[in-house]
Amino acid sequence: MANPVERIRNVAFCGHGSSGKTTLLDHLLNKTGAVKRPASVDDGTSICDFDEEEKEHKYTIEAKVTHFDHGGLRFNAIDTPGYPDFIGQTIGALYGVDTALIVVNAQSGIEVNTRRTFNEAGKAGLGRMIVLNKLDADNVDFDNLLASIKELFGSVCIPLNVPLGQGHDFRGVAGTLKPPEDTAGAVVDPATINESLIESIIEVDEQVTERYFEGQPPSDEEISRLILQAISEGTLIPLVCCSAKTGTGVDELLEAMQLCALSQDRVRRAVLREDGSEVKLTPDPNGPLVARVFKTRIDPFVQKLSYIRVFSGTLKKDLSVAATGARKPVKLGPLFEVQASETSPLDTAGPGEIVAVAKMEELQTGATLGELQLPPIPFPTPMVGLAVLPKSRGDEAKLSGALGKIVEEDPTFKLDHDQQTKELVITGMSELHLKILQERLKRRDKVEVETKEPKIPYRETIQAKAEGSYRHKKQTGGRGQFGEVHIRMMPLPEGVDIEAFCTKSRFPTMKSYHYDADNNFVWVDSVVGGTIPSNFLPAVEKGFRERMTRGVVAGYRVQNVAVEVYFGKHHPVDSSEAAFKTAGSMAFRDVFLKAKPALLEPIVTIHVTIPNNKVGDINSDLSGRRGRVLGMESAGGDLQTITAEVPLAEVTTYARSLSSITGGQGSYTMELSHYDVVPGNVQKEIVDKAQLKEEEED
Ligand SMILES: Nc1nc2c(ncn2[C@@H]2O[C@H](COP(=O)(O)OP(=O)(O)OP(=O)(O)O)[C@@H](O)[C@H]2O)c(=O)[nH]1
Ligand SMILES: [Mg+2]
Numbered sequence: 001m002a003n004p005v006e007r008i009r010n011v012a013f014c015g016h017g018s019s020g021k022t023t024l025l026d027h028l029l030n031k032t033g034a035v036k037r038p039a040s041v042d043d044g045t046s047i048c049d050f051d052e053e054e055k056e057h058k059y060t061i062e063a064k065v066t067h068f069d070h071g072g073l074r075f076n077a078i079d080t081p082g083y084p085d086f087i088g089q090t091i092g093a094l095y096g097v098d099t100a101l102i103v104v105n106a107q108s109g110i111e112v113n114t115r116r117t118f119n120e121a122g123k124a125g126l127g128r129m130i131v132l133n134k135l136d137a138d139n140v141d142f143d144n145l146l147a148s149i150k151e152l153f154g155s156v157c158i159p160l161n162v163p164l165g166q167g168h169d170f171r172g173v174a175g176t177l178k179p180p181e182d183t184a185g186a187v188v189d190p191a192t193i194n195e196s197l198i199e200s201i202i203e204v205d206e207q208v209t210e211r212y213f214e215g216q217p218p219s220d221e222e223i224s225r226l227i228l229q230a231i232s233e234g235t236l237i238p239l240v241c242c243s244a245k246t247g248t249g250v251d252e253l254l255e256a257m258q259l260c261a262l263s264q265d266r267v268r269r270a271v272l273r274e275d276g277s278e279v280k281l282t283p284d285p286n287g288p289l290v291a292r293v294f295k296t297r298i299d300p301f302v303q304k305l306s307y308i309r310v311f312s313g314t315l316k317k318d319l320s321v322a323a324t325g326a327r328k329p330v331k332l333g334p335l336f337e338v339q340a341s342e343t344s345p346l347d348t349a350g351p352g353e354i355v356a357v358a359k360m361e362e363l364q365t366g367a368t369l370g371e372l373q374l375p376p377i378p379f380p381t382p383m384v385g386l387a388v389l390p391k392s393r394g395d396e397a398k399l400s401g402a403l404g405k406i407v408e409e410d411p412t413f414k415l416d417h418d419q420q421t422k423e424l425v426i427t428g429m430s431e432l433h434l435k436i437l438q439e440r441l442k443r444r445d446k447v448e449v450e451t452k453e454p455k456i457p458y459r460e461t462i463q464a465k466a467e468g469s470y471r472h473k474k475q476t477g478g479r480g481q482f483g484e485v486h487i488r489m490m491p492l493p494e495g496v497d498i499e500a501f502c503t504k505s506r507f508p509t510m511k512s513y514h515y516d517a518d519n520n521f522v523w524v525d526s527v528v529g530g531t532i533p534s535n536f537l538p539a540v541e542k543g544f545r546e547r548m549t550r551g552v553v554a555g556y557r558v559q560n561v562a563v564e565v566y567f568g569k570h571h572p573v574d575s576s577e578a579a580f581k582t583a584g585s586m587a588f589r590d591v592f593l594k595a596k597p598a599l600l601e602p603i604v605t606i607h608v609t610i611p612n613n614k615v616g617d618i619n620s621d622l623s624g625r626r627g628r629v630l631g632m633e634s635a636g637g638d639l640q641t642i643t644a645e646v647p648l649a650e651v652t653t654y655a656r657s658l659s660s661i662t663g664g665q666g667s668y669t670m671e672l673s674h675y676d677v678v679p680g681n682v683q684k685e686i687v688d689k690a691q692l693k694e695e696e697e698d
Contacts, residue, residue, distance in 0.1 A: 002314075003074045005283040008352035009261035010076045010309070012063075012093045014121070015103035016111035017082035020133040022048045022060050024103060024244035024253075025079045031250060034068035035339065048079040050341040053439050061086055061436055063093040063295055065307060065338040065354055071258040076354045084113050084669040085433040088379050088412030089295070092365060094120055095377045096294035096309040096354055099127040099231075099261045106166075106241075107137040109145055110152055112609045112635055112667060118153060123378070125269065127231040127262035129238050131253060135163050135170045136243040142166055142187045146239075152634070153237065158197045160238045160256050161249070162188045173241050173249045177223070200236045204229045227259060232266040264311065264352045271311075271372040279372060281311055283351035289313030289321055289370035294377065296365045297356075298405045305356040306363045307338070308349075313370060315349040315357070324367040333359040365411050379411040381672035383604050383648055384430055387423040387452040395447055400424065402445035406437055413437065418455065425455060429669065431655050456649045458556040458686065459600040459675060465490040466595035470587035471569070472579050483579035485532065485540055485587040486567035489595050492520055492560050494675075507564055514541065519548060519557065524564040532568035532580070539577035540565060543584025552592045554599060554690035563588065599678040599686060602648040605630075606670040609641045614662050618642055621661060625650035626679075645673055649682075 013021040026039040026047045039047045044055040048064045060081040067076045078097060080090040090113075094100060100121035104114055121128050130153075132145065142163055149157050161173040164185045174183045176197050179190035198218065202208045205226055208218050218226070230236035240256045242249030270278045271290055281290060295307040308315065320329040336343035336356045349355040357363075366377045390399045403415050403426065414427040428434040434451075441447050469486040492501065502513040502524060509526040516522070523541060532540065548558040568583075606627075610618050619629055619642065627646035635641040651670065658666045678686065 002285075002346075002348055002350050003353060005264055005285075005350065005352035007072065008074050008076065009099065009257065009263060010078075010097035010352065010354060011099045011101050011257065011261050012078045012080055012090075012097045012121075012126075013101050013103060014080045014090050014094070014113075014117040015082055016105065016108075016113040016117075017059060019082060019103040019105035019111075019114070020244045021082060021103045022046055022079050024131070024133060024242070024250075025066060025077055027244050027247065027250055028077070028254065029066055029068055029340075031247075031254070032068040032070050034066070047340045052443055053436055057436075059083060061089070062297065063089040064340050065295075065356070066340050067337070067354075070254050073258060073261075075257065075261070078354075080117075082113055083432070084116065084667070085428075085430040085436075087113075087116065087429065087669070088410060090117060091120055091379055092294045092377060092411065094124045094126060095292065096307065097126065098264055098267045099129065100124075101129050101131055101257070103131045103133050104145075104149070106132045106134045106140045106142070106145060110148060110635065111639075112607070112641065112669075115152065115635060115641075116669075122234070125267055127228075127260070127266065128234075129231075129240070129256065129260055130157060132239060132241045133244050135166055135241050136168070136246050136248065138167055140166045140170075142241070146188075149239070156200065156235055157237045157239050158200055159188075159190075159193055160197070160240050160260075161252055162186055162190050162193065163241045163249075170243060170246070170248055173252050175252070198223075201227045201230050203235055204233060224259060228262060228266055231260055232262055232268075269311065269374070271374055273372060284312055285314045285350040287312045288372060289315070290372050290374065291315060291369040292374050292377075293363050293365055293367045293369070296363070296409050298409055303358050304361065304408070305336070305343075305358055306360045306365075307354065307356050308369065310349050310351055310353050310355070311374075312351050314351075315355065315369075316347065321369045322371050323363055323369050324373065325364050326362040326367075330360060330362045330369075333357050364408070377411070380429070380669075382412045382414055382427045382429045382433075383602065383670050383672055384434065384652070385425050385427040385455065385457075386434055387418070387425050387455060388449040389424065389452075391448040391450055398445070399441075399447045399449065402441050402447050405445070406440070410437070416457075423452075423455070429671075453652070456652070457602060458554065458678070459560075460551050460553055460556050460558045460592075461560045461598055461600055462489060462491055462592060462595035463598050463677075464596035466591050468587065468591040468594060469567070470583050470590055472583040472586065474579075480571075480574040481576060481579040481582075482569075482571040482574035483532075483536070483576075483583035484569035485543075485565060485580065485583040487587050487591055488564040488566060489588075489591045490562050490564075491595075492522060492562040494520060494560055496520070498522060501562070509566065510564075519559045520561075521548065521559065522562045524562065526564050526566040527568065528566075531570070532565065533570055533575075536570065536575065536577060536580040537565070539580040540568075540584035542577075543581040543586075544588050546581070547585040547588040547592075552589050553597050554687045555693075556599065558592070559600070561592075563591075599683045600675040601678045603645050603673045603676050604648050604651065604670040605643065605673040606646055606651060606654070606668055607641055607643050608658065608666060608668040609635050609639055610658075610662050610666040611638050612640055614666065615640055615642065617661050618658075618666070621657065622646060647676075647678075 029035040064079045078093040080093045164172040174190045176190040176193040290312040291310040293306045319332045335346040368374045416425045467488040471484040474481040513524045627644045629644045
């Protein structure tokens, strides 16, 4: 039976690793009777952490979809991984839900991924709630914790309940909305919080606020309505206390979810028409279809499952729908309701629902279904690379098939065939991320790999204008080869508006231009009078492209270049496609060398979290790596997060250095920021090395 959108609440459990998200969700599934069996992360019987790798490592690697009913509402709850290495799964999940439940480990306080998920949820426009978990653990100090949460996330974070006792004494919670009479043992008197809570709830309604200050408290109905408005506007972030381990506070957590989790219509989302104009998204089951794939999983036994959140319209098997990235409409496969590892067939899915659709080979994570488009999910670009080859010879095809599956499942994993080295290069968020994926390859796909030091994806470009020509002429008995190509070359700035660039004032005899966005390369056909017959121009372009892939100065791909072909010579008998291809390639090379060639290198943004007393060491280490520190923020407790830009080449094995500087107390994440010109001395080293290699190969 489909659930009406008003009754659906979609919630992602996110936060830092080991804060107890999975334990909490396992507990809720049991408590609400959705799954009736004991479950524990620690002994490998968790409902949510069901993958073999998760059972072995005892942490979540993939987002899991579950559901339970409570208080007349259907909750679709997604458990997400807490380690930054798997952030892609968490970000995907955030774009499938309306509320983020940020779980904080009361024992260790705010951690790196607490902040990251808090910010990502904000960016996605979701309602946010904070759950302080592990109140039963040693050394918990609620007062301090609340102060640091308010300091970092603002005074909009207000407790809906406070703990009665903490640590071993944690035995219950006392509500702050209607403080109970008996609050013996309360760490903070709930009555002292009541006022600020009520005020932050009713603040969103002028009339109710006015009446309140005239002495008339808001009604229960007003509270339930306005609290949702305050959460959706971000003027309130309610906080609750519990222990997933002992179960204390879990009933009250369910009550809080019932009161505070947002329904779909409370989250502002824009959908775009094809022409880029915005349309209001209304949750109408009979309206136009708007749905999005936020996760893909390839089940070891079954099939590819696309996890879809419906926002408008209704999904049904065999329906033909438009999808991002698919050339023609796709036909929907069978629909399933998901409960962690289990699936059960469904007929339809309407607004607010989260379902899996099987066997949709054309669908990719992030794709929107329907004619209207949702903005893309902001997955980070992974930057930690490794070259891989199968341990057993002959497994090449099997390996690339298996890696292809991971590309589909994981938007933060990339696979490239390096043209120069003929290597398979995999790129992920961190060394741990790649290690876990290798374990999956071994278990699921039965391929083992050997790895090599990562290669840096440098690029080649030019920094000046130049022009020149090349004549390819060969006479080897019989028919000869002849082709001559004249070109002008100039830098093509990144992010350029290509239409504005390719104008008659820049290229007076331009007939057409051909743009390749991947390499930011354009070539302009300005040949007049047929000096290069038009049937040979594609061959000239082919010559350019081959040279661009092969590189000119150090064997790296060329980008950000514009080439104008303006003149040439041909021969009625000896000219051929092959001759013009060679002439194109050689002209490109010669002129490139005259146009101030330069190497570009990837620069990453790195966030390094370390104890206070290591800040100096890390800052000077980063400067030694050609890094530029952009800023530093407290990460709660004794921790600081340094943000810096640094060339990828300097941090390919940063995990090891960080661990030795901090004695294992540090962590970091990085993602691509931009490409920048490599400094002269470093450039010379790379070019020399590449030339040496070329000579050795010759
Ligand atoms: N004392 C105490 N331990 C808890 C509590 N909740 C969870 N734990 C323990 O903390 C550890 C981590 O719990 P998980 O539920 O796996 O934490 P998680 O947030 O899902 O971790 P990731 O999947 O890595 O993000 C396990 O050993 C749990 O038994 C709690 O309320 N109190
Ligand atoms: Mg977990």
